[in-house]
Amino acid sequence: MDFDDKRKNMVATQLITRGIVDNLVLDAMLKIPRHLFVSDDMIERAYYDMALDIGVGQTISQPYMVAVMTELLELDSTLKVLEIGTGSGYQTAILAEIVSEVYTIERIESHTVRARQNLNNMGYSNVYFKSADGSLGWPNEAPFDRILVTAAAPDIPPPLIEQLADNGIALAPVGQRHSQQLQKLKKSAGSITTEYHVPCLFVPLIGKHGWQE
């Protein structure tokens, strides 16, 4: 099976059968070559139903989890999105396929460098990268219509809630360091509502409003 077939198989067997229905999400995941976001020794496993090591103790998330998070964000082509935890840049590319602009922050500089290079090579010109503590957000570029945190936090960091636009959605794996649930927060006319979704396990958000290293 070549990579295109593996990707089609991933979408059919891991996403559609588990209830992912948003065509924007399914089309982006059919298009983005996930095998280009993992190291050569992982390439044969790129379309497996699991998170994979990307170095420096970090992971590229399981495809299903990427799809669930992207669908929960209720995206469209007009939106400006902040992502915390660039990692390999795979989720960043999925977002960049769907929305207008993506601002992405990663604390490990070597990951930022590699993701930037990869996305530039793929021709994305709507992604802005920064290497910093993403728990502080990106105040100079706020407000954001959507904020996605792809590392586990004790709570959604308060600066991110401040930087969320009215009618915005923020999503993060929230809970204990070794067990979380996806928390979806909506801001509307200044008031906040919260929903909880699937249980999950992410690497920790390390920073001022996350966990200590």
Ligand code: SAM
């Ligand atoms: N979405 C990524 C992908 O598609 O490859 C996977 C993200 S990985 C599960 C979580 C990432 O969050 C790691 O690369 C980690 O270094 C990063 N991270 C942890 N704490 C952070 C912080 N305070 N600010 C920015 N990035 C952080």
